[in-house]
Amino acid sequence: MSLATDSLYLAWRYLRHQRMKTVILVAAIATTSFLPVGLNVLVAKSGEELMARAEATPLLIGARGSALELVLSALYFESDPPPPAHYGEIDRILESGLAEPIPLHVRFRVRDQPIVGTTLEYLDFRGLRVEAGRRMARLGECVVGAEAARILGLAPGDTVVSSPESAFDLGGVYPLELTVVGVLAPAFGPDDNAVFVDIKTAWVIEGIGHGHQDLAKVEAEAAVLAREGDRIIANASVVEFNRITDANRESFHFHGDRSEHPVSAIIAVPHDAKSRVLLMGRYTDPDEPNQIVRPAQSMAELLETVFTVRSYLVAAIGVVAIATLATASLVFMLSFRLRKRETETMVKIGGARASIVAILALEVVVVIAMGLLLAGLLTLLTERFGSGMIRVLLTS
Amino acid sequence: MIELSDVLFRYRDGEFELRILGLELVRGEQVGLIGPSGSGKTTLLHLVAGIERPERGRIAVDGTVISELPDANRRAFRVRNLGLVFQEFALLEHLSVLDNVLLPYRITPVLRLDRAARGRAGSLIERVGLAEATNRLVTHLSQGERQRVAVCRALVTEPALLLADEPTGNLDPVNKFRVIDILRDYAREHDAALLTVTHDHDLLGRFPRVIDIKSIHSEPTRGVPSS
Numbered sequence: 001m002s003l004a005t006d007s008l009y010l011a012w013r014y015l016r017h018q019r020m021k022t023v024i025l026v027a028a029i030a031t032t033s034f035l036p037v038g039l040n041v042l043v044a045k046s047g048e049e050l051m052a053r054a055e056a057t058p059l060l061i062g063a064r065g066s067a068l069e070l071v072l073s074a075l076y077f078e079s080d081p082p083p084p085a086h087y088g089e090i091d092r093i094l095e096s097g098l099a100e101p102i103p104l105h106v107r108f109r110v111r112d113q114p115i116v117g118t119t120l121e122y123l124d125f126r127g128l129r130v131e132a133g134r135r136m137a138r139l140g141e142c143v144v145g146a147e148a149a150r151i152l153g154l155a156p157g158d159t160v161v162s163s164p165e166s167a168f169d170l171g172g173v174y175p176l177e178l179t180v181v182g183v184l185a186p187a188f189g190p191d192d193n194a195v196f197v198d199i200k201t202a203w204v205i206e207g208i209g210h211g212h213q214d215l216a217k218v219e220a221e222a223a224v225l226a227r228e229g230d231r232i233i234a235n236a237s238v239v240e241f242n243r244i245t246d247a248n249r250e251s252f253h254f255h256g257d258r259s260e261h262p263v264s265a266i267i268a269v270p271h272d273a274k275s276r277v278l279l280m281g282r283y284t285d286p287d288e289p290n291q292i293v294r295p296a297q298s299m300a301e302l303l304e305t306v307f308t309v310r311s312y313l314v315a316a317i318g319v320v321a322i323a324t325l326a327t328a329s330l331v332f333m334l335s336f337r338l339r340k341r342e343t344e345t346m347v348k349i350g351g352a353r354a355s356i357v358a359i360l361a362l363e364v365v366v367v368i369a370m371g372l373l374l375a376g377l378l379t380l381l382t383e384r385f386g387s388g389m390i391r392v393l394l395t396s
Numbered sequence: 397m398i399e400l401s402d403v404l405f406r407y408r409d410g411e412f413e414l415r416i417l418g419l420e421l422v423r424g425e426q427v428g429l430i431g432p433s434g435s436g437k438t439t440l441l442h443l444v445a446g447i448e449r450p451e452r453g454r455i456a457v458d459g460t461v462i463s464e465l466p467d468a469n470r471r472a473f474r475v476r477n478l479g480l481v482f483q484e485f486a487l488l489e490h491l492s493v494l495d496n497v498l499l500p501y502r503i504t505p506v507l508r509l510d511r512a513a514r515g516r517a518g519s520l521i522e523r524v525g526l527a528e529a530t531n532r533l534v535t536h537l538s539q540g541e542r543q544r545v546a547v548c549r550a551l552v553t554e555p556a557l558l559l560a561d562e563p564t565g566n567l568d569p570v571n572k573f574r575v576i577d578i579l580r581d582y583a584r585e586h587d588a589a590l591l592t593v594t595h596d597h598d599l600l601g602r603f604p605r606v607i608d609i610k611s612i613h614s615e616p617t618r619g620v621p622s623s
Contacts, residue, residue, distance in 0.1 A: 006502035006509065010491075017490030017533075345486040348447055349549070350475025351503030353468065359503070 007355055011362035021335075022367060025328055029371025032321035034378045036314050038386070041379055043310045046387035047303045053189060054299035056126075059099070059268040059279065061089060064291045071298045074104050074265035076190045077114035081107045081264055085290050087199075088259030089266055096282070098275040099268040105202040106264045109163050110178075113148040116194045117202025123184075125267065126191055132156055133182030139201055139252055140244025143182040147192035154180050159243075160195065162205050176205045177243040203261055204244070204252065211241040211252035268292070332364055397423045397557060397589040398444055402614075403453030403463075405443055414439050415614040416453070419607070423458075423556070426583055426590040428600050431609030437593040440609065441559050444591065445478055446470035458556050472506045479550030479588075481579070483562040485542045487534045487549075493521060494530045497548045507553060520548040524578060540571030547575055551582050558583055560592040564599065576602055 015022045053075050062070040063083040070082045093101040102125055105117030116122075120135055123143070133156030136143050144154050154160060158180045178197060186192055203209045215224055215232045226233040241248045254261070270276035283292035336343075346356050398421040406413040414436040421427055431437050442448040443455055446462040449470070455463040458477060462470055474480075487496050495502075497517045501509035521530055524544040526537075534542055543563060550558060558579055564572030576592070576599055583590040592603065600606050 003505050010495075010502055013495065014490045341486070342488055345482075345488070346499070346503050347471070348445070348474075348482070348486070349480055349500055349503075350471045350473075350478070351500075352471060352505060355503040355505070 003352075003355055004358065007358035008362050008366070010359045011366055014359075014363055015366055018335075021331070022370075025331060025367045026370045026374060028324050028328055029368055030374035030378065032317070032324045033372055033375035035317045036321070037375065038379050038382045039310055039313060039317070042382050042386040042389075043303075043306055045383055047306070049189075049387045050299050050303065051296065054295035057267055057295045058270060059276065060293045060295055061085065061093070061101075061266040061268055061283070061290055062264065062293070064289060067291060067293045067298050068302055070265055070291070070293055071295045073106050074267065075295060077106045077116055077194055078190070084262035084264060085266065086259060087261040087263055088257075089290055090263070091259060093266065093268055093279070096279065097271075098279040099270040102267040102269070103199050103263045104265045104267065105199050105206075105262065108165070108202065108205050110148075110152060110160050110195050111163055113144075113152060114194050115142075115162055115202065115205065116196050117199040117205075118196060119199060122267070123196070125269065126187065126189075128187055128191055129185045130182040131185035133180070136181055136196065136198055136201075138244075139198065139204065139249055140176070140179055141181045141197070142178040142201070143184060143196045144180055145184050145192040145194045145196070146186040148195055149180075149183045151193075154183065156180055156182055174207070174240075174242055176201075179244075199263070200254070201244075203254065206262070208256065208261055209252055209254040211244065211248050213239040214251065328367075336360060397421045397425065397458055398591070399454070399456040400444070401454050403443060403450045403455060405439060405448060405450045412436070412439070414443075416440065416443075416612050417614045419612050421589045421591060423589055424583065424587040425605065426580055426603050427592070428603035428606040429591060429593045429609060430595070430600065430606060433595075435609045435613075437609055438561050441561050441591065441593060444557075445480060445559055446474050472504065475500050475504045476506050476553065477556050479553065479555035479558045481543075481546050481550045481558070481560040481563040483565040485539075485546045485566075487542055487545055489533070489535050492531045492533055493526055493537070493545050493548075494518075496534055496545050497521060497552050499549055500553050513552065516554070517548065517552050520551055521545075524548055540567050540574070543567055543571065543575050544578070547578050551578075554586060556586075556588050558588055558590045558592075560590070562593050562595065564594065564596055569598075572596065572599065 054071065057075060060070055060074050062074070063085040065083045069080070072078060073080070073082050087103065090101045090103055093099055100121065102121045103118060104122070106114055108115040122128075123135060130143065131146070133143070142160065144152065144160075149155065152160060159177050160180060161175045161177050164175055178195070178201070184191065184196075200209060213219070213223070215234055215238065223234045223238045224232055225235055241251065244252060268279060270279055280292050282288075283290060343356055343360070398419065400416050400419040402418070403416040404413065419440075429437055429440070439448065443450055443463075444457065446455075446457075446465065450463050453463065454461060457473070460473060462473055465473060488499065491499070494517060497520065498509060498513065501507045501513055507513070518530070521527055524547065526541060526544060526548075529537060529541065534545055537545065543566070547563070550560075560579060563575055563579070567575060579590055579592070580602060582588065592599075594600065
């Protein structure tokens with residue numbers, strides 16, 4: 001073995017013997033190294049991802065309120081639902097001929113996965129490809145994102161039930177059983193976690209549309225309270241369907257004016273730059289109940305705040321890092337002093353000065369190297385999973 | 397083997413000085429060195445080992461005038477030619493028995509840790525009755541066992557000169573004779589010189605020659621030497 005290997009061996013034996021001290025020092029160095037680097041990676045990476053999706057979404061229209069909440073809900077399906085706009089806005093945009101509108105209804109969930117009520121145009125707009133099965137075509141059908149399929153263990157042909165919003169709210173929405181007809185290929189974004197349904201299905205979950213026993217039939221007679229021409233009044237014993245099948249699909253219907261039905265947001269894809277300007281101009285009136293938002297701009301504003309917070313945090317971490325490194329240096333110096341007899345022994349039996357210095361130096365180097373290695377590993381993990389974490393943080 | 401003539405040594409603080417008129421040991425000779433506390437026995441051993449350098453005079457070991465060598469060369473000479481045993485064992489507590497014995501090979505470029513060295517270490521450990529503790533940390537051993545490990549470390553390089561500074565000072569009667577006998581047997585088998593500092597009069601009978609440090613002083617020492 002070479003002198004360096006021998007010195008490294010002796011340094012390692014000491015560090016192993018002093019396990020607890022070594023672990024604490026490694027953890028301190030790893031933490032102080034990782035925090036500023038990891039924070040920068042986290043912010044840069046998540047900023048990049050957040051901006052990429054925002055830039056891929058030209059305009060968003062929704063009810064007046066927080067623009068950021070509208071963006072986060074429409075792009076990441078993770079924030080609290082913004083105040084609803086009405087489906088009639090879709091018709092208004094279509095009539096204007098300025099943009100292609102895509103409705104989004106994001107309110108319900110299957111366990112932790114968001115149910116996104118939309119149209120097939122959304123799948124085309126995001127470039128979402130069906131990997132197994134087919135797209136949703138009928139009421140009660142759903143297509144699940146790749147990650148949602150993995151988490152929920154779903155494949156085409158399976159069924160999944162929407163989660164009630166509150167277990168104790170008897171007047172609230174009731175679960176609806178959805179049939180999985182397709183699984184999307186991974187898109188490496190929020191779409192992977194979603195369960196996509198037609199917007200009408202989302203309205204059924206919300207209770208705006210429903211299917212029930214045919215009151216004209218004899219078996220429903222007991223539930224009928226009165227008949228007034230075409231109008232039949234029934235009591236609560238009428239059987240309502242919580243599952244849409246081929247047999248009962250026809251019975252599903254919607255009450256009220258469709259233009260009044262809710263949407264969380266509308267993605268508007270202008271035909272050209274001029275259309276974009278004109279469309280935005282339509283929402284400048286202070287009496288206008290809806291707002292139009294450029295997601296990239298909202299996200300840039302959010303990231304600017306995040307960058308400011310980051311710079312304060314990095315400064316604070318810098319101070320803590322100096323204190324930690326000073327403490328670590330003190331620990332090493334005290335350790336060397338306490339082990340003076342060891343070094344004296346090595347000198348007495350003829351140890352070379354270079355070897356003794358190398359052993360002590362390698363103890364420091366190995367601890368620092370292990371700390372930096374751990375910091376590097378944490379940084380890699382941050383790069384891999386950090387943006388998801390920050391998105392959850394921003395939208396929770 | 398050892399030649400000292402007209403040696404003067406003073407510690408830096410000037411609190412202690414040692415003057416040796418002359419001392420000679422031949423190869424294979426086993427000598428017990430006695431003297432009252434503070435008379436400079438340990439200092440004399442350090443001078444012979446080249447751990448300390450005299451202000452004046454000549455110290456030669458096996459023909460090499462170590463008193464004239466620079467520090468790095470004295471260290472190299474020491475690790476190659478001398479075996480040292482200390483009263484307090486001076487073992488590295490984070491190392492196993494085997495690693496402590498092989499320590500001289502790991503801290504100098506002048507020795508090579510090869511198969512032969514490992515074999516010698518194994519044989520010595522077995523010879524002193526610690527074969528089963530080879531990979532155990534020295535902190536798990538008794539005092540007597542630790543000193544036997546220290547003796548193995550001193551012998552593993554097959555030195556021509558053994559210097560032992562009160563090697564039995566912390567040992568019970570059974571262990572003290574055992575340790576001294578190991579050192580003496582090695583010296584006899586390898587024709588090595590052995591210079592042992594001791595306060596223990598029971599052990600003096602085992603040495604063919606005993607030197608009282610007072611007899612080689614040119615004048616009385618002053619103060620208390622550092623150990």
